[in-house]
Amino acid sequence: MRLPVARPDEVDIALLGIPFDGGTTNRTGARHGPREIRNQSSLVRPFHHTSLTSPYDLAGIADCGDAPVNPVDPADSIERITGFYHEVAAAGAIPLTAGGDHLITLPILRGLLRGAPRALIHFDAHSDTYDEFFGNRYNHGTPFRRAVEEGLLDPKRMVQIGLRGAISDAANFDFAKAEGIRMIFIEELMARGVADVMAEAREIAGAAETYVSFDIDIIDPAFAPGTGTPEIGGITTFQAQALVRGLAGVDIVGADVVEVSPPLDPSGITALTGATMMFELLCVMAQATARRGG
């Protein structure tokens, strides 16, 4: 978005990248997401066409660069990312991150300053609450289970929106059900509509500090083909924008857009979609900052 570059202690909201896909079980490529999202963001201008306001007028915002990763050692990467986000949080900046695969949300949550378990509004085709894969407990299908187990998230204040796609075992959703995580499948979303579903989501999050995680694969692969685990039957980008605008009023303390995979995106529209969704998130985050007196 042609933003200035700055240190986290100079801003209210820090745009960050995590070029990591070591948690990907099938089709990799999300490590190149931050670069292409930055590239395509040159097409995104500062003023929102509905509000005619710019987030840059509401809050201090800059591109604070990429988190350190180790491309051949996922465990080491998780540690490095956690440390990096701890520094960002300590500097007082709220992170808006371009991934990377979905495993990155775990070290981001670990890096935030400790407090009460947080709420989560989670847009995704997949629940990502599996226990393990090949005996491995840290991959892009497990971050939210780990985060609940570690007390980083409050399952009663978690909502997952847009779930769909065949699953490997009928028991895959048992953890989420047992913990009381609210799962809204695509059929329910389409039947009720975006406004109604987001009203419920805001109610679930309530006044709690809330993290927002946006997996690009909630969007249909026609609109976002460049992703590792595409599921047909998804939402349009128009609906995606409406979902994010429905976050208005939520106390957002961090957000991410993950699973944009440029090698699978020949026409570049997935990265463009990722960049635009980053902008939509930035608008609601800047409003939240302004409300806090940021």
Added chain:
Amino acid sequence: MRLPVARPDEVDIALLGIPFDGGTTNRTGARHGPREIRNQSSLVRPFHHTSLTSPYDLAGIADCGDAPVNPVDPADSIERITGFYHEVAAAGAIPLTAGGDHLITLPILRGLLRGAPRALIHFDAHSDTYDEFFGNRYNHGTPFRRAVEEGLLDPKRMVQIGLRGAISDAANFDFAKAEGIRMIFIEELMARGVADVMAEAREIAGAAETYVSFDIDIIDPAFAPGTGTPEIGGITTFQAQALVRGLAGVDIVGADVVEVSPPLDPSGITALTGATMMFELLCVMAQATARRGG
């Protein structure tokens, strides 16, 4: 779908491929459809996310390989395919086929065991009831006219859903109208909605043995660009899935997904869509088998 390989006499439902596009009048490539659908099907897992059941628990299902074809002789191919499906039917298996261009439905129908003319629920942008092309009566625009003429299908129990696109002659639909085939154009489908249209389709098929033919080009080319005769203004994959789920209760004796053309599908989403639609069909077919005591 990472399925075992088996002989037709070992299964209730046989997944088959027909790598044939000798009936294609313009852009070929559907001969590579079965291979790419198999490739992409590795992303499709066994349990349906709405029912949380697996078709593999309801019926014996396996990949029984490809029908023999002669890539440089359409007439010879039709004979070989007919013979192959006759064997499949004689072995007691219900075929679910990945095409291939739409001409393949004719030899499949010929190969099924003789009985009363069957019902047809046909999803497609095109009626495929032309009489001839360049003097040729056997191509991907004519299979359903031939099937009616040969007594394989009962036109009073035929419904075509999703028709659209400019046509070469105002008389193109005269045969279908004269025979009483019910044509539901895209405008009607969009206005009435999937549930209402499928209620009518189930009524048309009634209790008859029903064949289901799914041409990928009913779906909009944004979602399925890899096809020989794309027509803009189509349905989404979400609607396509709903259409197929609306087949619940129909006595399906065979089904196909045709016109997936990998050379025209650079991002692979058409083959993924084809594979997922195969899975949705498999779910309703397995239910039908279970009902029959299969």
Added chain:
Amino acid sequence: MRLPVARPDEVDIALLGIPFDGGTTNRTGARHGPREIRNQSSLVRPFHHTSLTSPYDLAGIADCGDAPVNPVDPADSIERITGFYHEVAAAGAIPLTAGGDHLITLPILRGLLRGAPRALIHFDAHSDTYDEFFGNRYNHGTPFRRAVEEGLLDPKRMVQIGLRGAISDAANFDFAKAEGIRMIFIEELMARGVADVMAEAREIAGAAETYVSFDIDIIDPAFAPGTGTPEIGGITTFQAQALVRGLAGVDIVGADVVEVSPPLDPSGITALTGATMMFELLCVMAQATARRGG
């Protein structure tokens, strides 16, 4: 559309191309639009599937070739195009043009025979009423401001449909507001529906001679990725077709389809969409011609 080639004085409606993108501020390529639209139009047949009539039966129609352009001198190109369209208009033909970037609409309007300022129905993601870019007043973001200033269009009879996307300055829409141009943003279009919006558009145009400009980027980039300034959150091609059919009854004196950029369109669906929208426009233009006794 496999049309005959003719001179403008031999036809009622002249299909024309303008291979020009010298007004493009970012991603070029629209200069190759006319060629690819012609290529893909070989898939478009003559009879509309809803009316079962052919525009070629209602009016004299032919491909009258490309306007002259100078690929390395935008100002010279504008003059050449103006002259060319003046000849077309003098010959009595109504032009339907395949662009080219959106700047081409200005010399087309200049070339039409002088009369009262005309009405405009404008489908686009962008208002294209900027004043300047880099100090330059003639580029693809400014044609409609220039046309109003030059008295070619009556701002009170102008409607812009489908606007969206972040903008560079909150004042970008001030000109349009001040002049009374009716702007219908995507959110309003989606909420009210196509039929309602087009009823208003027809009312705005009234009985005035009306020019129709269709920028392909009103359509979502999932359906039309091959364009210079894509904006996510757009309409489907089904909606686009409905919008154009909603022009029935309008006194159309010229139309264009612009901003199709083949180098950004690997699967060719944007050019196919452009060709099909040309056909839809041709149908309503031929009806208008028939009404006039053409």
Added chain:
Amino acid sequence: MRLPVARPDEVDIALLGIPFDGGTTNRTGARHGPREIRNQSSLVRPFHHTSLTSPYDLAGIADCGDAPVNPVDPADSIERITGFYHEVAAAGAIPLTAGGDHLITLPILRGLLRGAPRALIHFDAHSDTYDEFFGNRYNHGTPFRRAVEEGLLDPKRMVQIGLRGAISDAANFDFAKAEGIRMIFIEELMARGVADVMAEAREIAGAAETYVSFDIDIIDPAFAPGTGTPEIGGITTFQAQALVRGLAGVDIVGADVVEVSPPLDPSGITALTGATMMFELLCVMAQATARRGG
């Protein structure tokens, strides 16, 4: 090449297209070759950079359109093509053809005026002298065997240059060996060099009327990926141009460039290569025409 369009009786050399790939055993798409070669030929200008002469100054040359084909009936297509070339030959024009798959060379040879069996200089990765495939004797692997059997070609005056690639049976070359067809494999071509090999080729053809067939797959797939049966380890386009220039002095009575398959050619360089090789052939053919007093 931005050529005028004319009838065969108006020209010395007729450029023709055959949009046919019904003889293709594996990956189709060559039916779109003529269109894309024409498209890319807009980049080819009239004067050869080494001779600084233009073939259009030496002979009457025009684009005479496409031969009729039946896309769903190979046998019918062969008859139609034969008839078309018979008319071209009767009109006194020498054909230079853009294919299409390699089977088209058979009906072209049948269509030429009868006389003594002709010589053949054949550039190709494959010998195309198989007997049958799936029991079928007319496909893109058999044209030269059929042509020898039918007395259209004199095997003693045939040379095949650039052969390579694993074969399905050790006996595949037995026919060519038995008939005395000279086969120059890629290893010999690379070791001896183009000049030496072409000297031999000219000697084999001698003063006989000679047909030249250029299969694009003699060129390495790095330079020409868009072809149905690519074989790695081929020649460069620089070598290909030198091969064709080595035809100077041969009495060429017809030529073709075959197996350009646009759907497999995402960057368009294969069609560009095809168009440029057409131009190189045109230069030597125009020289031959000028020598004859054409």
Added chain:
Amino acid sequence: MRLPVARPDEVDIALLGIPFDGGTTNRTGARHGPREIRNQSSLVRPFHHTSLTSPYDLAGIADCGDAPVNPVDPADSIERITGFYHEVAAAGAIPLTAGGDHLITLPILRGLLRGAPRALIHFDAHSDTYDEFFGNRYNHGTPFRRAVEEGLLDPKRMVQIGLRGAISDAANFDFAKAEGIRMIFIEELMARGVADVMAEAREIAGAAETYVSFDIDIIDPAFAPGTGTPEIGGITTFQAQALVRGLAGVDIVGADVVEVSPPLDPSGITALTGATMMFELLCVMAQATARRGG
């Protein structure tokens, strides 16, 4: 290559795949190499065009499937691969492997039966004898250093052919130089020619048991764009085939083709090249097996 599937104890030479790219420091995708190489190998036929013999007549050969890997845990993958190759070796089969990134060669070498350190003929743009990357000692830039350190390879009997490309540190080649590994840079290869260089390579390997590792990136990216670390200025596929044929007489006890990355290979020619190089290796390995009385 349309091969039968078998267990390692049923064959002399086992074709295997390792779908692993967890050792890749930059652009991933090689995990999909085995699948696409198998896909493209359907174009490769059994008889070599120069020898007119088939490797399948010289040795028992079959596809023995893929090694187990853990896509999100490189260290675990290395252990699993080592165990798998130990079983293959114990069953008496010689492995020919399709990678995967270059780290896979280390567990393959570990899995082979222990004996004297082996010779290595290594075709590659990169030496892959780095010590570490980001503190990590096991990635696709280090396998040959580890293999020397572990006594799996005899550095005096190692030759690396085709090296090129800018390096991160002038000391990168110090290990190879100190150990006496013979490095033949691209400039030397081009100046001396393939035959001369391979004569030296055979001399270096001598009568020792020799492993052959072929990194696809020795080939120029024009011929093989689908690879993670492309370096321009490479060899042609014709030269690559000649290099492998120059292995005739070497006592090969295992070989691999690595770093084919399908997501970076839109036209598929890299996978085709990989499949063809597998076939060329198979031919020389079958000869070696036949010499041993296999």
Added chain:
Amino acid sequence: MRLPVARPDEVDIALLGIPFDGGTTNRTGARHGPREIRNQSSLVRPFHHTSLTSPYDLAGIADCGDAPVNPVDPADSIERITGFYHEVAAAGAIPLTAGGDHLITLPILRGLLRGAPRALIHFDAHSDTYDEFFGNRYNHGTPFRRAVEEGLLDPKRMVQIGLRGAISDAANFDFAKAEGIRMIFIEELMARGVADVMAEAREIAGAAETYVSFDIDIIDPAFAPGTGTPEIGGITTFQAQALVRGLAGVDIVGADVVEVSPPLDPSGITALTGATMMFELLCVMAQATARRGG
């Protein structure tokens, strides 16, 4: 190349970009060249593999950003670029530029400090000494004619290497011949070899201050498809690297790499080639700087 960013007065050699293609007569896209070359340059490391030295140890080098351009006004762009390069030259930095189309070389030469007309070593498929196009005298086919006319270059010290491709008029080379510019066509280059040709080039330049212009289209489109005017029959990247290394000893006062067009480069190898050629030029320029005591 992951370089630091700096002002021209802080460096010996300034890497610059000119995102301009307003001089392109046919296929645009070179305006995106600088961005993609920077992207791909992340794969290029600092030490040359033959010299094992790094240019960054020989001279002060940094990325000094892009020249200002006006995308919709070529004439204005030329003025802005000239001014920008005048400042670079005044700051004492030697420019190495990533284009942009070839017209950019004219304002670069104008911007350099005045002195004696300079020598030029020019690698290109095209002579670019046309007089005009459509009456326009400033486009990517004319820069070297204008530069000679303006006294910026000494035609007796100009050499053009790699020329080829059909031309629009036999007189196209008359200017170059009349002025004594040495033209080395591709046939001569291939026959004599790189070393011999570069010896002559060094002799022509002599001790004069020399500008080096490298048009990516000297390289064959198999290696560099992403360019506006591709000509088959070009050189390999290996030869291209050798050509540039042959500049050792020349007194280079500026250089550019032009006509890299990312929209025409689906696999990215053209941008990679551009980045690598930039690095090779940087190496010889840094040597020249070191010789001067830089």
